[in-house]
Amino acid sequence: MILSQVQKIGHNTLDLVARLGRSGIFLWRVMPTLPGVLLRPGVLIEQLYTAGVKMLLIIIVSGLFVGMVLALQVGDIANKSTISVIVVLSLLRELGPVVVAILFAALVGTKFMADIILTDTGLPKELVAPRLIAGLIAVPLLAVIFSAVGVIGANLVVVSILGLDAGTFWIQAQSNVDLIDDLGNGVIKSLVFGFIVAWIAVFTGYDSNHDAEEMGQAATRTVVYSSIAVLGLDFILTALMFGE
Amino acid sequence: MNIRVQELLVGLFVIAGLAAIFMLAVSVSNLSIYHLGDRYTIKARFDNVGGLKKHAMVTASGVPVGHVVDIQYNSKGYEALVTMSIDTQYDKFPVDTAASVLTSSLLGDQYIGLEPGAEEMYLTSGDEIDITQSALILEHIIGQFLYSKADE
Numbered sequence: 001m002i003l004s005q006v007q008k009i010g011h012n013t014l015d016l017v018a019r020l021g022r023s024g025i026f027l028w029r030v031m032p033t034l035p036g037v038l039l040r041p042g043v044l045i046e047q048l049y050t051a052g053v054k055m056l057l058i059i060i061v062s063g064l065f066v067g068m069v070l071a072l073q074v075g076d077i078a079n080k081s082t083i084s085v086i087v088v089l090s091l092l093r094e095l096g097p098v099v100v101a102i103l104f105a106a107l108v109g110t111k112f113m114a115d116i117i118l119t120d121t122g123l124p125k126e127l128v129a130p131r132l133i134a135g136l137i138a139v140p141l142l143a144v145i146f147s148a149v150g151v152i153g154a155n156l157v158v159v160s161i162l163g164l165d166a167g168t169f170w171i172q173a174q175s176n177v178d179l180i181d182d183l184g185n186g187v188i189k190s191l192v193f194g195f196i197v198a199w200i201a202v203f204t205g206y207d208s209n210h211d212a213e214e215m216g217q218a219a220t221r222t223v224v225y226s227s228i229a230v231l232g233l234d235f236i237l238t239a240l241m242f243g244e
Numbered sequence: 245m246n247i248r249v250q251e252l253l254v255g256l257f258v259i260a261g262l263a264a265i266f267m268l269a270v271s272v273s274n275l276s277i278y279h280l281g282d283r284y285t286i287k288a289r290f291d292n293v294g295g296l297k298k299h300a301m302v303t304a305s306g307v308p309v310g311h312v313v314d315i316q317y318n319s320k321g322y323e324a325l326v327t328m329s330i331d332t333q334y335d336k337f338p339v340d341t342a343a344s345v346l347t348s349s350l351l352g353d354q355y356i357g358l359e360p361g362a363e364e365m366y367l368t369s370g371d372e373i374d375i376t377q378s379a380l381i382l383e384h385i386i387g388q389f390l391y392s393k394a395d396e
Contacts, residue, residue: 046250141258
């Protein structure tokens with residue numbers, strides 16, 4: 001009984017490793033087609049509509065609430081004058097890139113996966129490349145919009161609810177937030193996350209049985225693998241960028 | 245969906261993203277440090293820089309004239325070597341200018357204040373300021389205070 005459970009773990013692990021390998025080979029085969037996307041902007045724009053425009057509303061709403069909640073919580077613990085610094089750095093360095101990437105995986109990743117899974121078997125190069133580029137472009141843009149709206153929300157809370165000085169809010173942030181080290185690194189993270197999430201999405205679609213039954217499981221896999229990848233990479237990138 | 249409308253919306257999306265980056269850069273980042281104006285470099289050695297950090301302000305008469313670019317420890321002289329980047333429009337600092345590490349408010353951020361001397365020759369890029377005053381370290385002051393109290 002126990003032996004079969006252990007066997008199952010072994011089987012699943014090998015399965016995961018094999019999947020990882022296949023995803024690498026998949027990317028390798030798709031890479032050469034990426035520059036070609038720039039010659040066919042129409043397809044890219046179509047994907048950017050799904051990847052970006054349709055995400056705007058939820059990104060703005062989430063960003064606003066996250067910024068406001070962060071201001072309230074930080075305001076409760078920390079020195080009042082440092083609220084803006086903590087909130088802005090949290091948004092730019094972490095929350096913007098990570099939250100947006102996970103939402104992207106759930107909303108757009110599953111759509112990309114579905115697009116691929118419903119096509120015939122074989123490598124659908126014309127479908128994959130625009131989606132990868134769209135992820136690369138859309139996620140950073142969405143992440144900065146999320147952060148910007150979050151900062152505005154935090155400012156609103158700090159000034160209206162906490163009753164603090166608006167001037168201090170902006171000045172403290174300006175003295176302690178670095179353009180390249182903070183904003184820049186956040187954008188780099190988003191670029192990485194955007195590409196990885198799009199890649200996991202299209203690969204999961206390609207790697208599954210191309211029938212409707214598989215859809216549910218493939219969608220779950222897309223979101224789970226994307227989330228773990230994003231959080232894991234976030235740790236690695238953070239350690240590299242902001243560690244000692 | 246009409247292609248024109250789709251293209252328009254994607255264009256607006258990209259513009260919104262760029263606007264967000266611009267808004268963040270201008271309102272909450274230290275954009276002013278990255279100015280495109282010409283700068284020149286000056287160094288100074290301190291026994292103790294206290295809490296001075298990279299990107300700290302360098303002022304003269306209280307007016308920002310530059311910022312700290314690098315702080316290194318020189319183990320040969322057992323001192324800190326601070327490199328400052330000054331805006332070239334402020335190019336008339338005499339060679340006997342003094343640099344002190346000051347604190348911006350009670351227990352606030354530290355910065356460097358420059359006090360011009362009386363010489364006629366001016367500092368140029370790569371020069372070093374000889375007259376420096378290190379940061380006041382709270383523990384040393386408390387120690388001195390207690391010591392002088394004990395003396396009484």
